[in-house]
Every structure is written in C-alpha cells, then in structure tokens.
Amino acid sequence: MDKDINIKVKVWRQNGPKDKGHFETYPLQNISQGSSFLEMLDILNEQLINEGKEPVVFDHDCREGICGMCSLYINGHPHGPDQGITTCQLHMRRFDDGDTITVEPWRSAGFPIIKDLMVDRSAFDKIIQAGGYVSVNTGGVPDANAIPIPRDDAEMAMDAAACIGCGACVAACKNGSAMLFVSAKVSQLALLPQGRVERKQRAKAMLGKMDELGFGNCTNTGACEVECPKNISITNIARLNREFLKAKFAD
Amino acid sequence: MNKINSKIPEGALSEKWTNYKDHQKLVNPANKRRLDIIVVGTGLAGASAAASLGEMGFNVLNFCIQDSPRRAHSIAAQGGINAAKNYPNDGDSVYRLFYDTIKGGDYRAREANVYRLAEVSNSIIDQCVAQGVPFAREYGGLLDNRSFGGAQVSRTFYARGQTGQQLLLGAYSALSRAIHKKQVKLYTRYEMVDLVIIDGRARGIIARNLITGKLERFAAHAVVIGTGGYGNTFFLSTNAMTSNGSAAWQCYKRGAYFANPCMAQIHPTCIPVHGEFQSKLTLMSESLRNDGRIWVPKKIEDAQAIREGKLKPTDIKEEDRDYYLERRYPAFGNLVPRDVASRAAKERCDAGYGVGSTGLAVYLDFAEAINRLGRDVVEARYGNLFQMYEKIVDDNPYETPMMIYPAIHYTMGGIWVDYELMTSIPGLFAIGEANFSDHGANRLGASALMQGLADGYFVLPYTIQNYLADQISVPRFKTDAPEFEKAEKDINDRINRLMNIKGKHSVDHIHKELGHVMWEFVGMGRNAEGLKKAIEKLKEVKKDFWTNLRIPGNKETLNVELEKALRLADFIEIGELMAHDALDREESCGGHFRLEHQTPEGEALRHDDQFSYVSCWEYQGEDKDPVMYKEPLDYEFVVRQQRNYKS
DSSP states (O other): HHHHHEEEEEEEEOTTSSSOEEEEEEEEEEETTTTTTHHHHHHHHHHHHHTTTTOOOOOOOOOSSSSSOOOOOEEEETTTTTSSSSGGOOOGSSTTOOEEEEEEEEEEETTTTEETTTOOOOOHHHHHHHSSSSOSSSSSOOTSSHHHHHHHHHHHHHHHOOOOOOOOOHOOOOOOOOHHHHHHHHHHHHHHHHTTHHHHHHHHHHHHHHHTTBBBOOOOOOHHHHHHHTOTTTTTHHHHHHHHHHHHHOO | SOOOOOOOOSSSSGGHHHHHHHSSSOOOOOHHOOOEEEEEEOHHHHHHHHHEEEEEEEEEEEEEEESSSGGGGGGGGOOOOOOOTTTTTSSSSHHHHHHHHHHHHOOOOOOOHHHHHHHHHHHHHHHHHEEEOOOOOTTTTSSSBOOOTTTTSSSOOOOEEEEEEHHHHHHHHHHHHHHHHHSEEEEEEEEEEEEETTTEEEEEEEEEEEEOOOOEEOSEEEEEEEOOOGGGGGGGSSOOOOSSSSSHHHHTTTTEEEEEETTTEEEEEEOOOOOOOOOOOOOGGGGGGTOOOEEEEEEEHHHHHHHHHHSSSSGGGGGGGGGHHHOTTTTTTTOHHHHHHHHHHHHHHHIIIIOTTTOOEEEEOOOHHHHHOHHHHHHHHHHHHHHHHHHOOOOOTTSSEEEEEEEEEEEEEEOOOOTSBSSTTTTTTEEGGOOOOOSSSSSSTTTTHHHIIIIIIIHHHHHHHHHGGGTTTTTTTTTTTTHHHHHHHHHHHHHHHHHHTTTBHHHHHHHHHHHHHHHSSSSSBBBBHHHHHHHHHHHHHHHHHHHOOOOOSSSOOOOOHHHHHHHHHHHHHHHHHHHHHHOOOOOTTBBBBBBSSSOTSOOOOHHHHHEEEEEEEESSSTSSSEEEEEOOOOSSSSSSOOOOOOO
C-alpha cells in the first residue's frame, strides 16, 4: 500500500549555460507514494515559491510518457531506477522513507544545459532534418493499400518508430552517442517500402549530422538499450551500420 | 443582414468542396515566394499546414512552444484516426462518416464542413502511409481497422495505442524536410503573446522567446492559429501541462469571434483522481471499449463494501454486476459516444454505485475478453495502455478490472471560422482543435486526428490561397509599424503588472481554485443556478489572481512561473465565457448537459427550435459583457433526430 514518506532531494541548480552549477539539497515531508516523481517536484517548487525562492526548472509536458519532454537523471539513471518508463511515469512508491534522491540533467556534449535540469536537445531535430523522412509532398500519393507490407515488417518498423526522442540513450552513453536515436528512425524507414528509395542517402546524412553536432560514437556497451524508456532495441544500431556500410560501398 | 457569413458554397452537399476548389482563386508559384505565413503551433494541424504550405512555395514561419515540434500534444492521442475507406467492406461511405459525425456532434456542427472532412479523410490515410507511418496491418499486408464509439462500422486506422504519436511524427518528418529545404523557418521555445492587426487584417504576432524572456515581433501576410484547445481551464484534464487557450484568447480580444465556448468534451475512460497534489489526468484510450466491459455493482451494499476495501471487484458475481451501458444502450453497448458514456458513469456514481476509495470510479473489465481471445491477443492490442495503467495505479489490469472516471479531454468550441477556416478577422485562420468547426457539441473518438490533419494537409492549403491571391502586391511588412509597437507595449505592461503583484500564492495554487469552480459548476452537469454561482466565484478567482499572485524571478529571462501566469490570466477569462455560454444555451446537447433539460430517461434534450445555432461571442473590452451573434445551423440534408444509441 502507498504511504507518506519523508525524503531529501539533491537537485542540480545551474543558473544558465555559463554558470558553474551546484547541488542543493531540499528536505520534503509527507510525500504520498501515490504521487508521480514530477508531482513531487511540483510540491518542491510550491515550497520554494512559498519561501520566496526560485523554483527548479525542468522539462515536462504530457506527463503520460509519450511526448519525450521529461529528461531527468535520477540516482544515476536516465528516467530513474524503473525500467521501460519515462520520468513522468515514475512514481514515488519506488522510493523509501529517509531516501536522498539525486536529480541531475542529461549530461552530454550534444545537449547543453539551459537552466537547472533543462537541456537543449535541438540537435535531435537537426539530425531528423538531415534526412529522417520520406520525401513526399502533400497530395498525389498512391492509395494506402496499393503496396501491401508484410505484417512483421510493419510491426518491426513500429517497434523502432516508438522512439520518443527524449535523449535518454545519449545521457546513458559514456560516449554521448546518439546512435540508438538515429538507428530507430533509419530502421523504421528502411523496413518500409516507402522509405527504401532514399535509404542510402538517409543513413549517410543522418550519421554525418550526428557526428557534426558533437555526439560520440558507438562502442556497443548497450547502456542505451537498458535505459531507453520505450525499449528500443540495439539491433536497430546493427541495422543502421549495415545501411551505412551498404551506402558507402555503393558510393 | 446577419454579421455572420460562413461562406458555405452553393450546390449539393457532395459537390460543395469540389465546386469551391474549381472556382477559388490561386496564387502562382512566383508570387507564393513573396508571401509570408505565420503558423502558430506544431501539432497535427500546425505541422501539417506548415509543411504543406512550405512545400507549395510560401515562406512559412512556424512557432513551437516546446523544444521540438515532435512534443506537441497531438502526440498523446492513442486510439486511432477515422476514414471512410470502407476497406473492411462493412458498409462505410463518405456519407456515413459524415452522418455519424453530425449525429455524434448532436446536430450542432455545420453540414458542409463535416461533409468536407469526411471527403478528405481517405487522402489523409494515403498521405500518412506514403510518409512511412507504420499503421497496424493484417497478415495479408493490408491495413487493419477497429471500431470506435458512435459508429457501427470499423473505420478506425491505428498504430498500436500510439496513433497520435505516429501521425504527429509523420507530420513532423514532413515539416523537418521543409525546414531542411528552407521552406519553413522553425522557432522552438517561443510562445505567441499577441496578435497584431494592421488596417483590419492579421499581419503578425508578438512572441515571447521562452529562453531569453524577450518579446519579439514577426510580420506576415497571414496568420494561422493551430494551438489546440482550452481544456486546461479545468486545471485537471488530459491535456499536456503547456496546453493552453491563450493564443485563441488573444485573437478573441483582438476581435475574432469565439464560438460555442461551453462545448467541452468529458472523456469517459480516464484514470480517476487520487489526491490533492495531482497535476494531470491520464486518459485510457477509447479503443479499450472495443473489448472492455464497463460495470458497477448491482447492489449498493456491494459498492459500499468495495469502497471500504472489504470486497474486491473479482468477488462480485456475474449476476450482481450492472453492465449499465449494455443495459441502457443495447445497440451500441460499451461503444456509445463519449458524452453518453461519461454521463452514464456519473449517474451511477451519483446514485451511490461508484467504486474505488472515493466512489468516483467505475470498472472497465477485460476478464471476458481475456477468456475469449486469450491474454496474448489482449496484450497485443492494448499492452502499452495496460502498462501505463499499472505504472500509475500499481494494479494489474489483466487480473483486476481497471478503474476509470470521466475527465476533461477536448474542447469542441474555439475560434469561429468560416468554410475557408478564416476567422472573423481577415487574414487570421484557425485550424485543428483551436477552431470550433467540425465536432458540434460532441466529438467522436478518432475524429480529432482526422480533423487536425484534414485542416492542415488538405483544407487550409487551398482556402488560404483564396485570401492570399489578393495580397500578392502587398509588400513585406516591417515590424516597426506603430501597431507592432503598441502590441508589444501592451503585453509588456501586462507582464510588468503580473510581476509587480508580489502576493503570496503560486500560479498553480490559483489555477487549482479555478479548476474546482469549473469542474463543480461548469462540468458534466450544469444548471442555471450553478452557472450563475460560477460566474460570481470566477470573479473572486480573478481578483485573487490579480492581487495575491507571486511570481519569483525576473521577466527577461527563462521564467516558467511567468509563462504559467500569463496563461492562467487567460484561462480565468475563458472560464467566464464558458459559463456565460453555458448559461445562455438553455438546452442539453452533446457534451453540454443542462440538468433542467433532459428526457425522462436522463438523455440530453435539445431544443432545435431555439438553439440550432452556433453562439459567436465578440469581445467588447475589459469588464464589459461580450456580445453574442448567432450563426443559424439550417440543416438542408440531414433530418435532426433525438440521438438514439439504444436500437
């Protein structure tokens, strides 16, 4: 059964990109274990505002695990200690009375800190803009059932397409690599006939952009897969590597 | 002469859109390059419109409140998208989709708009498949369909329980391509804070850069609002935390009519409220009603025992369960429209049969489906939803029935638009949930995605040209015009006023007050007395806000509390207009249920002779009552009936 707990939250505070940043520890009393992690931060912020202090800045929006906005590094894990969920789906029943919970932003060269726990992930948009699409204009496309797609292919494409672009893979990676993110999009489109036409230039363009934006390379540690809230598989990275090599050999 | 001109084309229903397209004005490619269009919002409507307009050659500026267009709240839509493809060969057609949508909206939507929506629905599915959206498929490789509320055919296309996500990522990919090709310029973490009007036409916006806190000016030949609905007026809703009504409200205050503000949809299948600290409500997709059966105990003493924790739902014998939707609506059963299902749940809970610790919940039970189909099939269909539920409630829905209760989900009301999706301000357009046009008094499931994409891909890119064709000789605007100066000064004054209140309450504290008033008096069941009380109470909330608010920090920097305060100031006023509109509409229709107006069986009782109109509210200035104009809804093609989901 859920009960009320007393905890301490050790939060990274950083006033701006150039500020050095430091940890601050805040005690919180009577937090219901039925509340979500972000609701706990809401309570902390309410407390800070009532004390005349500035609230902790963090990204969040849908609070149901799909928008990919929330991005907290909790006790050494992106999205916290639970598997297969985002920060907003984490509940306080995962913590015990007396715990000190450490909360940090994503830390990676590709994601500069904006303030406190908020980081700039626009690099992900730039990677998608480099080629994460099928080049079709609106209108003038064939009937949706004109090209049958084997159900298994569609399902595998969907597995990859479930990526929410949160960046946990990058935050988890010791190299700060965005390979899992890139491979999910490349795989989704390579598995579908609509995406195959441009598969070569897509793999090259997206990987090229990833390198250019300061993300590291993949050394197959698999940390990204473990921490991914949507369980995106690293087999996608293998597919991306195949796609990339094929494209290179074709040059 | 009525002030309202909806510009519906002449001709038979099925010919109106074709006739319109055949005769509308177009803009040639060389001129498109010289025309700037601002699109505010990057959800299904905004992203699809920005991408399509960019591809066509217009110069598009697209504004996104989040850090990426992929985060827009369309992403959270779960169940599916309707289209009249009739792939399952079960008798569907454009007319039937049109008819179901009109009927589902309780005959308060425009026939011509809804018919056009049904007409373009098929193109949306084609477009999304071409973009690489991984819809669910049959073993033969063709697309699969399922059923949604208010329909007797299977016309809903889906991508697991993440259809909104996949459609939004499709639109986002098209938008990303247009950005790459420099057809669209994207501004992320920007929030529109005012509309700029020059000589009676929409010519730009003031936006706040959420990172620097600076106000910036943007000019264009036309402005498109695709900023979603105002469900967060209720504080607790299924909307995302930044979803807000402010862009729409700014348009209203600059002269755009606000239509049917009282029409808000309460979704029947949400996870019940569990505590004071709760920040939002989570929806469980309507698709669950395909296989889940909704019930409460038949005996009031069983319900009592369950609330006290003495009995578990699985202890209640089959014959002691009341499958009240199947009992009351045999023809549609658990798949009645959302307004009907929500009210039926409230009726049972109010009568003392509710479950959960609060008594404000009913069961959604999959035991029968698991027996019939096997756990694997149920998991394949709804696995992610079951997981989501388990994470929040800490209860396994494969073993114990889910608990659900209605919550605010969608607003059918919004900025008034004509057939061309243009508001009452020339050059200002509204698309998606932000406009009022297609869902009448109640939206059917899987129709929001359809409407957002219809507006963005296939309607606005045509109709906006009819306006812009006259603008080709208008040079680009400079943002140092006095109208921009004035608008920026106004918003700056407003921000200063907010920062200088220096009271003692946080924004959320006051927002919760607003939410309580709205849910209590302007929620699922409304009456004249309660609405009058709401109007009085909202005045108090407003006073509290403007005297007791506390915003820490500075204005010219990242300041989340200031952002929220600006939105809440508008939510309070939206709440007031909702209450006024609900008071005026002395009938029940769809999501608007006036307790004084119901049939002996407790169904919504419309008064077509008096209320067959869209209420269009015009702002008259601060502390003045708005004026209401009526757009008559003359039904030429459909005969209005009392909605019947029983037989």
